[in-house]
Amino acid sequence: MVKCKISFSYGPTEFLKDVKIEVKKGEILAILGPNGSGKTTILKCIAGLLSPKGYVYVDGKLGYVPQMNTDTYPYTVLEMVVMGRAPYISPWDVPSKRDYKIAMDCLKSLGISHLANKPHTQISGGELRLVMIARALATQPDVLLLDEPTAYLDFRNSHIVLEKIKSLKNRDIEIIASLHDPNECLRFADNVILLKDGKIVSAGKTREVITPENIMKVYGVKTRIVESDGIRVIIPEWRDEQ
Amino acid sequence: MNSRIRYIIYILPVPLFFISLTMGKYPVNFAEIFEDCPSSLIVWYIRMPRILLALIAGASLSLSGAVLQGIFRNPLVSPSILGLSAGASFGAAMAILFFGISPHPLAFIFGILAVYLSYLIAKSPGKATRISLIIGGIVVSALFSAMLYVLKYLADPNHLPTVIYWLMGSLNYTHWSSVIVIIPIFIICFTLVYITRWRLNVLSTGDEESKVLGVDPAKWRLIYITLSTLLAASVTAVCGIIGWIGLIVPHLVRMAFGPDHRYLIPLSASAGGCILLCADDLVRAILPYELPVSVLTSLMGIPFFIYLLRRGYGW
């Protein structure tokens, strides 16, 4: 369970204003908004990386998958994932056999166990993203934060990542993910927070939030909804197709 | 296969120790070493302290470099990056040129002072980040280098050669008194670094990720900088500036055995000790008169480097 109401300023400029979030077990919340609207900042505040005004309440362990992976030494995939066990390993210990088994299981659950001994610098962007998710999962979190999990991924890899994330619902993990594509929200988020300039424009069930009106308000793009076989898609309208 | 080589490297210091004991300019009669005679004096009071110092100094420098390369996430970092060498040089020069006393204590004090100053400068914008630490190191190094230059200018030219030789780093004329001081520092620092070595893995993957995983990067950076500085400062205070070991050995070990600090830390220590011991044996026992040992360590490192780079192990 995650509950927060935060305001945050980078220096003198107010960046986030009164952002209120509530997520319950087994829910996927998407944070949607244009570039610079504050998505990453919100996630960092919840993760404890930034100190906002207001309160942040997180019930249980937290896993965090950042947007960009820091350039680092060529640790193997398994070594990267086992780092997720750090909260359980005291400073004077090294990971135990059990820690490695849990790490392997996380890899297996995301279908990338075959990469275990490969240096993480030698795998594709999509695979790396999955490795980072596996690492966050190794923490056995109750809450999983993902910052733009599909950023810089191609068509196929985006699809795989989102599918895997959706499958985590069954594990009773609360998921908060920042997304840039409204259709991704429609596809897999239960609830959505729509942000513009650090303020919430709309929040609630996905289908209620992702509407052409709201999209127009936030993105300034004319759209329409198309539905097929129960799957809803929002399509931008091009001027010359009118 | 890799693990077998690892174990060989772990125990290599032991045979090297004994082999080194047999090397030297004086024809030692090993049958007599438990009696009261020159051979005994040489083995117990001259060779042994120097060999131990070589092993410990090499291990300390290498360990110091490995730790810094971990927290700075940069394999080209060495113990001198935070101003240690510049500060120690200044302290030693001051001791020799103006107080006529032994350079060791002041070299230690100023070495540590320099790093502390770098840290303060790095913290001034609020938080010590990797970049601000490196900038702090550059500033402090420049400061102490300038002051050293002034010292040299004002000094009695009769004493300048002493300073210059000290700066080049050597294990010549080692007494037990130097070794006794270094041993506890090494044992404490090595133990602390060794038992926390896995945390370096986590730290080196990024500040944000570390923090969320419960490893506070600011706190651990301070701890590791302190340990690394103590290790390098103690060696510098006793031997002068021995370069390259802190930079090259961890780098080579990483290229050959991977970046996992569970192995990198003990391997760096062992390899560093062995390499410095071999270099010092050459200088002490084989060359007709002594060169500063850092001349040799740099020469030894380069071909190794080129070889491994060509094998393409990446970092």
Add this chain to the structure above:
Amino acid sequence: MKNKKVLLVGITVAIVCLLTTTMIYAMFLQSTAPKERTVVDMAGREVTIPYEVKRAVVFAEYSLVVALDAWDCVVGVSKYAKYNEIMKNTVKDIENYCLNGSAMSFNVEEVLSKDPDVVITYGGGSGYSTPENLIEELESAGVPVICVNIYNISDIYKCISLYGEIFNKEERAEQIISEMQSAFDMVKEKVKGLPEKRTLHTWSSPTKVTAGLGITHDLIVNAGGIDVAESLQERYATVDIEQIIEWDPEVVLIWGYAQYSPEDIYNDTQWSTVSAVQNKSVYKYPKVSTWSPEVSVLQVWFGVKIHPEAFENFDLQEYADQFFQKIYGINSPFEWL
């Protein structure tokens, strides 16, 4: 007719007067014209200096100028001169002569401000010498620069002769050289036939030693000693203490400016088996320059320490005082123990 004759006589007289005046003027110029001469300095350079050197700036071996009795020709010396025991006791206001620089580094403008007619400094050899660019700057400003460098005792003689030539004190220079020679000869004579003793000379560190080259090596050999490190053929060699034990010197002589004393050697376990330590034959000489005439006294000191038996009734201090009086006109400012 008469007018023409007067004119002729007048012109002749005028011409004669003109010629005479010219001749007298030329002779006058000749006798006061500053002549120059060429000397060859110790770096092999041919340097043109004034016939009479009156304003010399001396960075090297300034005590020699005192010994040559030519101090009135000096207008400036190195900053270290005011710390020099000999200079302090021979030139009352030595501080007034000291510039802010030394041979290693000086300000060309400061030197030029003294309006020197020659500058004498170290150069041309490896080691302690003035940077090339400073020498060039002086020369392009029209100041001749004399370079000296000293590696052995014959170099010291050469230097003395050269200074004698420069300051027109050749006779005095000869005197100094001959005094030095007799000192060396005296020592050689006294130690003749005596069994040579293994000797080690140490520098700024007990393991940095003379090894077959340089003045200290010559001093050892002349005093009837064997330079134990001779095989290395270096002026300064840092060796392992083990090597010193293997050589086993009977006498150890420590450089005057070293920051350690014989006590430090006696108290060091690592030296305990060395003969010189067991015989308590470790000595340190006073802070004398080995590049100046007083190195002769140092030679005698070497002789006394290496072969004390040949100098039994010899009063070294008295000898030193006499030598210093002859050379510098003062008693020895150093204590010779």
